Amino acid sequence: MGELALNILDLAQNAVAAQATLIRIEVAENEEGFLVFRIADNGRGMEQSFLEKVRDPFVTTRTTRKVGMGIPLVDMAAQQCGGRLDITSRPGKGTEVTASFRRDNIDCPPLGDVAGSIAVLLAGAPATDVLFSYKGSRGDFVFDSRSIREELGEACDFSHPELAAWVRTYLQQEIERVKEEGRAI
Amino acid sequence: MKSLADLHALRDKLKSDLKLRKESGTKIIIGMGTCGIAAGAREVMAAVLDELARRHLTDVQVQQTGCIGMCDKEVLLDVLRPGEARITYGNVKPEDVSKIIANHVVNGNIVEEMVVGKIENK
Numbered sequence: 001m002g003e004l005a006l007n008i009l010d011l012a013q014n015a016v017a018a019q020a021t022l023i024r025i026e027v028a029e030n031e032e033g034f035l036v037f038r039i040a041d042n043g044r045g046m047e048q049s050f051l052e053k054v055r056d057p058f059v060t061t062r063t064t065r066k067v068g069m070g071i072p073l074v075d076m077a078a079q080q081c082g083g084r085l086d087i088t089s090r091p092g093k094g095t096e097v098t099a100s101f102r103r104d105n106i107d108c109p110p111l112g113d114v115a116g117s118i119a120v121l122l123a124g125a126p127a128t129d130v131l132f133s134y135k136g137s138r139g140d141f142v143f144d145s146r147s148i149r150e151e152l153g154e155a156c157d158f159s160h161p162e163l164a165a166w167v168r169t170y171l172q173q174e175i176e177r178v179k180e181e182g183r184a185i
Numbered sequence: 186m187k188s189l190a191d192l193h194a195l196r197d198k199l200k201s202d203l204k205l206r207k208e209s210g211t212k213i214i215i216g217m218g219t220c221g222i223a224a225g226a227r228e229v230m231a232a233v234l235d236e237l238a239r240r241h242l243t244d245v246q247v248q249q250t251g252c253i254g255m256c257d258k259e260v261l262l263d264v265l266r267p268g269e270a271r272i273t274y275g276n277v278k279p280e281d282v283s284k285i286i287a288n289h290v291v292n293g294n295i296v297e298e299m300v301v302g303k304i305e306n307k
Contacts, residue, residue: 119234120227124215151189152192152196156199161243163199165238166192
């Protein structure tokens with residue numbers, strides 16, 4: 001994928017497909033030198049039997065073809081740079097995917113444009129809510145689409161070009177404020 | 186600087202566009218499966234949203250779809266104008282977006298060289 005923000009967008013799309021109404025996305029620069037992201041949804045979840053084989057690219061819920069690369073790509077990217085991928089899920093409750101990446105490892109992909117991923121996620125699935133947090137070395141930032149929805153009332157439409165642009169610029173600005181100084185993400 | 190206070194100013198604009206967006210039939214649909222995202226669907230959708238904002242085409246709706254099985258032709262972008270055939274464009278790059286919007290979405294002229302599929306309107 002080239003940047004972790006694209007993996008985050010892809011995993012969040014799985015949550016949309018699982019009919020989640022709320023997706024929690026956390027990104028953290030942790031003190032042990034890892035970048036960690038967690039995507040937790042309240043969608044339909046997976047049975048234990050499916051969960052056990054979900055890292056296999058030849059396992060997918062897709063009906064248009066027989067290969068599913070989303071989870072295997074993250075699994076591989078995490079393992080290549082000394083991190084790991086954990087998935088927990090309960091049918092009817094939701095799924096939680098946590099991936100960690102050792103930042104000083106040469107194979108660690110850049111985080112990339114998380115703000116763009118969140119804006120596009122909301123634009124493509126405007127009825128789904130996103131609770132996004134970024135824990136950086138200079139502070140924490142939280143964005144809750146539900147408070148935007150509350151503020152705008154029935155006029156709230158995340159697929160409206162002007163609201164999508166606002167979300168993207170606002171998130172970029174806030175991530176820039178709290179992320180580790182001087183490091184390109 | 187963007188702040189949550191901007192939303193207050195944006196609300197009236199969003200509200201006045203609400204009815205327009207419900208009534209207009211024109212849709213742009215982007216493939217957002219793993220294959221689409223890996224091929225650049227995020228940048229294409231961002232380019233579409235930017236171009237619509239720039240041209241004030243706030244009545245055009247942007248939607249997403251999953252993988253439709255033409256993964257090698259991603260990014261796939263469909264244009265659906267009311268009463269016309271649904272046109273699928275393939276291998277779409279962000280720099281192709283302004284051409285598709287100007288020619289097809291606004292003026293109704295299909296960008297033939299980029300078409301990979303067509304579903305006639307019944």
